[in-house]
Amino acid sequence: MKIKNGAHAPTGSACPKKATELFYVSHPKAARALxxxxxxxADAExxxxVMRSPDAVVTACMVDSIDDQTHWHAMNNAQVCRVFAGAACTETRHE
Known part of the structure; x- marks a missing residue:
């Protein structure tokens, strides 16, 4: 792919984030992570x-790397859950 000045545009994410695991909250009554x-x-906890169910569990999924969009979603999910959980999860802030 070329842009107007003739330079080649990069494909994929310019800077994928390295990660070994992504965490999810699952429930035995649900077919997939909720x-x-x-x-x-800690963010998944x-x-x-927030789920307020004694049956909810944290699960992990191994990954090679994550793209910018997934990284943003993970950061946003953590921030939203900290707000809803209140004081129970204040020690997991990402600055």
């Missing part, structure tokens, strides 16, 4: 608190 992705297990 919340996630999260970058850390906040999601589990």
């Amino acid at each position: 919340l996630g992705p999260f970058l850390t297990q 906040c999601g589990r608190v």
Whole structure:
């Protein structure tokens, strides 16, 4: 692909984020994860608190790397869950 000045445009994400795991909140009555992705297990635990179900569990999925969009979603999910969980999850902030 070329842009107007003749330079080649990069394909894919310009800077994929390295990660070994993404975390999700699952429930035995659901066929797939209900919340996630999260970058850390602590953030996923906040999601589990938000679920308010004793049967909710944190699960992990191994990945090679994550793109910018997935990274943004994971950061946003963590921030939203911290707000809803309140004081129960204040120690997992990403600055």
